[in-house]
Amino acid sequence: MAKIISLHSFQQGVGKSNLTANLAALLAAEGRRVGVVDADLQSPAQHFLFGLGESEQRRTLNDYLWGRCEIVESACEVNRPRGHELAGRVFLVPASTDPSEIARALREGYDVNRLDAGFNQLIQSLALEVLLVDTHAGLDQVTLLIFAVSDTLAIVLRPDHQDYQGTSVTVDVARRLSVPRLALIVNKVPAIYNAAEVQARVEKAYGCEVAAILPHADEWMALASAGLFVLRFPGHPLTGRLRQAAAQLTA
Amino acid sequence: MSQASHTPGAAPPKPGSLLVACGDPAHRTALVHMLEAAGHAVSVAESRGPSLELLRSGKFDLALVDVRLTDGGLEQALEQLRAEGRLSQTLIVAISAAGEGESVARCLDLGATDSLIGLPDPALLGARLRVWLELKRWREAARLAEQRLEREQRRSDELLQIVIPLGIALSNETDFNQMLEKILIQAQTLGRADAGTLYLRTDDDRLKFVIVRNTSLDLALGGTTGAEIPFAPLLLHDAHTGRPNHHNVATHAALTGETVNIPDAYQAEGFDFSGTQAIDRDTGYRSTSFLTLPLKDGRQAVIGVLQLINALDEKTGRVVPFDLALHPVIESLASLAAVALQAYIREQRLRQQIEELRIEIDEGKRARRVAEITETEYFRRLQEKAREMRSAHAGARPVEPRDG
Numbered sequence: 326m327a328k329i330i331s332l333h334s335f336q337q338g339v340g341k342s343n344l345t346a347n348l349a350a351l352l353a354a355e356g357r358r359v360g361v362v363d364a365d366l367q368s369p370a371q372h373f374l375f376g377l378g379e380s381e382q383r384r385t386l387n388d389y390l391w392g393r394c395e396i397v398e399s400a401c402e403v404n405r406p407r408g409h410e411l412a413g414r415v416f417l418v419p420a421s422t423d424p425s426e427i428a429r430a431l432r433e434g435y436d437v438n439r440l441d442a443g444f445n446q447l448i449q450s451l452a453l454e455v456l457l458v459d460t461h462a463g464l465d466q467v468t469l470l471i472f473a474v475s476d477t478l479a480i481v482l483r484p485d486h487q488d489y490q491g492t493s494v495t496v497d498v499a500r501r502l503s504v505p506r507l508a509l510i511v512n513k514v515p516a517i518y519n520a521a522e523v524q525a526r527v528e529k530a531y532g533c534e535v536a537a538i539l540p541h542a543d544e545w546m547a548l549a550s551a552g553l554f555v556l557r558f559p560g561h562p563l564t565g566r567l568r569q570a571a572a573q574l575t576a
Numbered sequence: 577m578s579q580a581s582h583t584p585g586a587a588p589p590k591p592g593s594l595l596v597a598c599g600d601p602a603h604r605t606a607l608v609h610m611l612e613a614a615g616h617a618v619s620v621a622e623s624r625g626p627s628l629e630l631l632r633s634g635k636f637d638l639a640l641v642d643v644r645l646t647d648g649g650l651e652q653a654l655e656q657l658r659a660e661g662r663l664s665q666t667l668i669v670a671i672s673a674a675g676e677g678e679s680v681a682r683c684l685d686l687g688a689t690d691s692l693i694g695l696p697d698p699a700l701l702g703a704r705l706r707v708w709l710e711l712k713r714w715r716e717a718a719r720l721a722e723q724r725l726e727r728e729q730r731r732s733d734e735l736l737q738i739v740i741p742l743g744i745a746l747s748n749e750t751d752f753n754q755m756l757e758k759i760l761i762q763a764q765t766l767g768r769a770d771a772g773t774l775y776l777r778t779d780d781d782r783l784k785f786v787i788v789r790n791t792s793l794d795l796a797l798g799g800t801t802g803a804e805i806p807f808a809p810l811l812l813h814d815a816h817t818g819r820p821n822h823h824n825v826a827t828h829a830a831l832t833g834e835t836v837n838i839p840d841a842y843q844a845e846g847f848d849f850s851g852t853q854a855i856d857r858d859t860g861y862r863s864t865s866f867l868t869l870p871l872k873d874g875r876q877a878v879i880g881v882l883q884l885i886n887a888l889d890e891k892t893g894r895v896v897p898f899d900l901a902l903h904p905v906i907e908s909l910a911s912l913a914a915v916a917l918q919a920y921i922r923e924q925r926l927r928q929q930i931e932e933l934r935i936e937i938d939e940g941k942r943a944r945r946v947a948e949i950t951e952t953e954y955f956r957r958l959q960e961k962a963r964e965m966r967s968a969h970a971g972a973r974p975v976e977p978r979d980g
Contacts, residue, residue, distance in 0.1 A: 437958065441965050464949055466958075473962035484933060493937045497946045501955075502962050517926055523933060530935040 327448040330574055331458040331475040332510075333468065334482060335491025337368070340512045341481045343545075344567070345459040346374035347555045350406060351564075351571045352455055353413035354556075360400070360447050360456040362386060362418045364440075364471055366430035367461050369420035373550055376407040377419060387421040389443055390435040396443040397450045409556040416451050434466055441474040455575055464498060472499050477506040479536060479574060483513045484523065489530070496531050508536040508574060516540050537570035539563060591615045592637035592709045597627035598671060599646050603695065607640060607671070610698050614705065624648050631657060634665040637712045638705070640692065643672045643679045651679070654686040663687045664719070667712045727901050738766055739909045746916035753799045755920060759882065759913040760787050760799075766906055767867055767898055769884035774798075775810070775826055776880040776917070782809035783826055783881055790885075793861055807851070823848040826881045829868045833878055835907060838866040839897035852885075862886075867898040869907060871914035879918055882910055 332348075334341040345361065352359045363371035363386060384399035400416040421427065448456055458475065460468050472478055478499050482488040492509070499507055509527055514520070520538040528535050542563045545554050555564045594616050598604040604620060611618045619636070621627040624647040631639055631653070643650045650670055657663045670683040670691040680691045690708065692701075742762045749755040760774045771790040775783040785805040788797040797805045810827050813820055822828045825847045829836050841849045841863055852863045863885050871880040884906075887898045949955060 437961055438965075445969070466954060469949070469955070469958055473958055474965060486936065489935045490937055490941065493942045494945045494949075497942065498949055501946075501950055502959060503966065505966075515929065517929060518933065526933060526935055530937065 327453050327456065328476045328575065329444055329448075329456045329458060329474060330477040330479060331364075331460055331471050332479045332481060333460045333472075333495065334462050334480065335464075335488055335495055336483075337462040339462070339481050339483050339488065340539075341462065342370040342374065342459050343550065343554070344481055344510065344512065344539075345457050346371060347553055347567055348571045348574070349415055349455075349457050350409075350411065350553045351555050351568050352575065353404075353411040353415045356412040357454045357575075358414050358416075358452055360416045360418070360451060360453040362444070362447070362456065362458045363420040364458050364467075365461040366420050366467065367427060369422055370550060371417055371459055372419040372422070374406075374553065375403040375415070375417055376552075377401070377403060377417065385421040385426070386418050386443075387423075387426045387430060389418075390439060391429075396446050400447060400451065406556065407552050409553070416447070416453070418447065430467070435470075437470045437473060440470055444474060464495065469498070469502065472502045472504055475504055477508060477574060478504045479508045479510055481510045481512050484511060484515075484518070492531065496533060507533045509533055510537045510539065510570060511535065512539045513541045514538055536573050537566055539566055539570075590709070591617065592705070592712070593635060594618045595621065595627070595630055595636045595639040595641075595666075597621040597624075597630075597639060597645055598642040599623065599644065600642065603642075603671075606695050610701055611705075613698070614702050616705070622646070624653050628653055628656060631666055631668075632660070632662060634662070636666050638667045638669065638708050640669050640671050641688075643670050643676055643683055649679070650683050650688070651686060654683060654688060658687055664715070667708055667715070669708065731901065731905050734766055734905050735908065738762055739905060739912065742909060743912035743916070746912060747919070749916065749920075751800075752920055752924075755916060756787050757799045759909075759917075760789055763882055763884060763906060763909055763913075764789065764791070766909060767884040767902055768888050768890065769867070769886060769898075770888055770895070771861075771863070771885035773826075773883045773885070774880065775830075775883070777812070777830060777878060778809065781812045783812060783830055784809040786880075790861070793859055824851075825849075825866060825868045826883055829870045829883075830878045830881050833870050833872060833876065835870070835903055836866070836868045837898050837900065837903070838868075840864050841866055862895070864895045865897045867902070867906070869910045871910050871917065873914045873918040879914055879921070882913065 332341050332345045342365065349359045349361045361371055363369050366387065384394050386399060388394045389396040389399050396418065400418050403415045403417045404411050406415070444456060447453060458471055460471050480492055480495050482492045496507060509531060511523060511527055514523055520540070523538050524535045540563060542561065544558055544561065545563060548554050548557060554561070555567055558564055594611055596604055596607050596611070596618055597620070598607065599622055608618050608620060619630060621630055624645045627641060627645060630636070641650045641653065645653065654663070654668065668688045670680050670688040672680050672691065672693055674694055680693070684691060689711065692704070742758065745758060746755055749758065756774055760772050763769070764772045770792050773785060774787040776786050778784050785798065785807045787799045788805055789795065797803045810824050811821055812827050812830060820831050822831060825836050825838060828847065838844045838847070841852065849863070855861070856863055865885070865887050867884040867887070869882045870878045871882055873879050884898065886895045888894070889896045
């Protein structure tokens with residue numbers, strides 16, 4: 326029952342890439358086989374979050390999309406991200422950090438059928454239980470493609486007016502693409518807010534499931550991309566919330 | 577008595593300030609001579625009227641008064657002093673000739689401390705004087721101790737009966753204006769102040785008048801009255817130079833965090849009371865004594881200022897300076913008030929932030945943006961492909977579709 330779960334946000338800097346990597350780590354820590362595809366071809370981040378050195382990257386998602394390799398060849402196992410041992414397995418398909426590759430992805434886009442086929446090959450040959458896809462912020466054509474092939478779309482937003490408005494557009498567009506499941510993750514919520522109150526308001530405003538209300542945490546901000554928060558702070562309340570979110574999204 | 581004079585810490589016998597009231601010139605002169613020779617300061621009176629005047633002044637340690645003083649004698653003088661409540665302020669010794677025992681006895685019953693019959697031997701007089709003056713000093717010490725005790729008692733009563741209940745009432749108060757009024761009114765009660773002002777510190781670094789009350793002018797502005805306060809907020813720092821404003825006593829208290837007690841603003845130097853005094857000219861009021869306290873929250877940050885004006889004497893109702901002994905009690909009240917205010921302000925901010933959480937979506941804008949994306953050939957093709965792929969996956973990669 327493998328599931329493709331894409332994480333998206335209307336604006337950049339909301340914490341989508343970080344959440345993707347942390348959710349993957351939590352699922353793998355429970356012994357699951359997890360795939361992570363960095364489909365944010367314009368601003369890739371997953372290789373860095375999982376502590377993958379530039380030299381270790383042989384093949385990327387870009388190589389697969391331009392027909393230079395099979396998708397499985399671009400996947401590399403990151404079972405010990407930054408020295409943390411995981412019970413399960415994480416396979417990462419990174420995106421290229423080469424500027425000309427980034428430019429090409431922007432210029433040409435790619436074929437939706439090839440992307441869909443790639444995801445399915447990855448799931449089957451690596452026997453994945455969950456495939457997490459990190460997308461680019463905003464609603465460009467490539468991102469819409471990913472919506473079209475996702476089983477679940479998790480939209481990450483911050484509690485601010487611009488995100489509220491942007492998220493309403495994303496939810497509407499995703500529904501028109503018949504995404505089977507939509508879930509919202511509200512990130513960087515000021516600690517003084519009552520989580521239940523925020524959840525009720527967000528659910529009501531968008532008429533969709535809320536997977537998590539994540540309070541702002543100084544440790545999260547301080548760690549930034551220098552590691553995986555849930556592995557560094559396994560006992561932190563925020564890690565607890567993320568664990569619940571991971572369980573809910575894969576249920 | 578010699579025991580008393582040797583008590584550690586007791587002052588050694590000192591020259592006293594004495595009054596000799598005696599109608600008999602020979603007796604009087606002899607007594608004065610002996611007393612002055614012993615180093616005492618002596619005043620004299622010949623009849624009851626002037627003697628009473630001098631006794632009322634309270635400036636004597638001891639008065640030697642002839643039982644046969646003209647115009648009614650010592651007995652009447654004692655009765656009069658007792659009626660006036662002044663009997664305890666001077667020690668009175670009845671002097672008499674031999675054979676006046678009955679009169680002397682009555683004087684002792686009426687409040688004279690001792691008696692002296694005839695003209696005594698100077699050494700004996702000196703010894704008895706030491707005893708009397710020692711007694712006077714002990715009485716004085718006892719009186720001061722009693723006063724101190726009374727003050728302490730009052731302070732503890734005020735803490736128990738006013739400050740602590742007020743703290744509880746404030747923490748339960750949900751109406752901000754009621755809270756402000758309670759603070760000011762209770763502070764006025766504690767300080768027996770005719771008038772008072774409560775200021776709050778604003779985000780733009782000013783002290784804003786929030787409540788103004790004046791009992792004798794029957795004036796109440798701000799708070800629940802709804803009456804606007806026409807006074808401009810006080811700047812804590814100069815708008816141009818940024819220098820702290822220590823000119824006003826209220827801003828000074830806010831800036832330093834210290835309580836300021838001004839006995840008479842019309843005599844005070846160092847503070848600018850021109851604003852208050854301009855209002856005084858209009859109203860005919862006279863703002864004289866001021867007690868100004870900063871309101872400090874739990875972190876010692878000044879969030880406002882409490883100012884009491886014109887302490888009224890408990891007995892006479894006249895304007896007097898604020899009692900220094902009042903400071904600790906009223907400062908406790910100020911602390912409780914500040915904590916309650918701070919809690920209220922925090923709650924208001926929280927409410928405001930929760931209000932900001934209101935999710936407002938501009939539906940027109942949303943629809944336009946969605947149309948821009950979806951009303952394209954690309955999107956229509958994508959929709960079709962998505963449908964195809966999903967139905968293809970239904971067999972290959974089983975997924976339980978949910979409502980989307």
